[in-house]
Amino acid sequence: MPQKIITFRIPGPEEVLKAQGFTPQEIRKCLELIQEKYGPPDKLTPGEYTVELPEEALPRLFTNQDIINAIYKLAESKGENGWALLKRAGLTHLVQNRYDLYSGPPIEALTGLTPEERRLLAQILGISLPPIPEEIEAPPLVQAGPIPNYTPGRGGNPIDLIVIHYTASGSAEGTISWFKNPRARVSAHYLVGKDGTIYQLVRDEDTAWHAGIPPRPGLSEEENRKREERARVIRPNERGIGIEIVNWGPLRKTNGSFLTWNDYPYNGEAVQVGGGYWEPYADAQYESLIKLVRYLCRKHAIPPNYPPEGPGNYHSDASQLASFRGILGHCALDNTKIDPGPHFDWEKLAKGLSG
Numbered sequence: 494m495p496q497k498i499i500t501f502r503i504p505g506p507e508e509v510l511k512a513q514g515f516t517p518q519e520i521r522k523c524l525e526l527i528q529e530k531y532g533p534p535d536k537l538t539p540g541e542y543t544v545e546l547p548e549e550a551l552p553r554l555f556t557n558q559d560i561i562n563a564i565y566k567l568a569e570s571k572g573e574n575g576w577a578l579l580k581r582a583g584l585t586h587l588v589q590n591r592y593d594l595y596s597g598p599p600i601e602a603l604t605g606l607t608p609e610e611r612r613l614l615a616q617i618l619g620i621s622l623p624p625i626p627e628e629i630e631a632p633p634l635v636q637a638g639p640i641p642n643y644t645p646g647r648g649g650n651p652i653d654l655i656v657i658h659y660t661a662s663g664s665a666e667g668t669i670s671w672f673k674n675p676r677a678r679v680s681a682h683y684l685v686g687k688d689g690t691i692y693q694l695v696r697d698e699d700t701a702w703h704a705g706i707p708p709r710p711g712l713s714e715e716e717n718r719k720r721e722e723r724a725r726v727i728r729p730n731e732r733g734i735g736i737e738i739v740n741w742g743p744l745r746k747t748n749g750s751f752l753t754w755n756d757y758p759y760n761g762e763a764v765q766v767g768g769g770y771w772e773p774y775a776d777a778q779y780e781s782l783i784k785l786v787r788y789l790c791r792k793h794a795i796p797p798n799y800p801p802e803g804p805g806n807y808h809s810d811a812s813q814l815a816s817f818r819g820i821l822g823h824c825a826l827d828n829t830k831i832d833p834g835p836h837f838d839w840e841k842l843a844k845g846l847s848g
Contacts, residue, residue, distance in 0.1 A: 656822070661832070683734070727815050
């Protein structure tokens with residue numbers, strides 16, 4: 494008799510709060526209070542939990558028109574065009590439903606505006622922003638831009654994901670050259686060379702093209718439709734900071750020697766993991782990556798968390814990643830990708846961040 498499989502999911506705190514009609518801002522505050530009192534919300538066992546949400550902690554409710562008016566007032570005070578500022582904030586869509594309650598990103602997450610503009614906008618609205626976290630010094634960065642392959646701004650999306658990739662190449666110079674090629678249509682915010690040098694190619698406040706989930710040749714029309722829907726739900730490029738690590742990834746062993754994915758002779762060290770051979774990541778790369786990720790988590794208030802099914806495993810349920818804030822691999826987003834590969838030491842990264 495064939496085995497019967499039943500799949501189910503117990504609603505987490507976020508789903509329960511959504512069902513009760515809480516706004517995104519209220520949900521975020523509730524999750525923060527749950528974290529403080531009980532620990533990570535996604536790790537709680539079924540049961541009854543109680544947190545007190547102070548009235549002053551609840552955000553004031555604004556209509557879309559209230560936000561539009563405030564942005565136009567800010568633009569007027571700066572001698573700028575109101576529509577241009579609304580566009581830079583990523584909020585032009587508000588005009589379609591002017592009198593709906595505003596449910597967009599909180600003011601502090603409007604990364605298309607400068608910190609000073611966000612402060613002034615909050616002042617116009619009569620609200621206070623969360624305190625700015627203590628400054629943390631950035632690791633040494635080599636500016637390698639500008640490049641053509643990016644989208645200005647974040648479209649009003651918060652920066653709350655860090656996505657780890659490998660380059661499938663042998664040098665930082667070659668990768669930078671490819672990112673600067675308009676035909677490449679790919680990019681990342683940061684690149685970690687084999688010697689640990691960190692290159693920045695795209696500003697954090699802009700959208701790099703590193704983790705899109707586009708249609709793929711050879712897949713059915715329905716499969717590609719699901720990929721497009723997954724990209725719309727998760728928004729990995731719009732929310733994520735992409736970090737590429739120079740590494741060939743999988744190697745092919747032939748007659749006692751190794752070849753890269755593009756049949757280039759490989760003469761370096763190889764490690765065997767999961768039945769395959771891979772180019773190992775250098776200690777210098779891990780050291781620089783830990784410094785960079787720690788800095789980015791602090792700068793953008795990104796929790797140094799891994800997603801429920803692990804940072805290196807594909808999450809078939811897009812809704813899990815739509816609300817997830819933290820660190821993951823490209824392979825967790827896209828089932829046609831394997832980077833940063835099974836040879837990447839996620840535990841080492843986690844220990845480095847906690848240390």
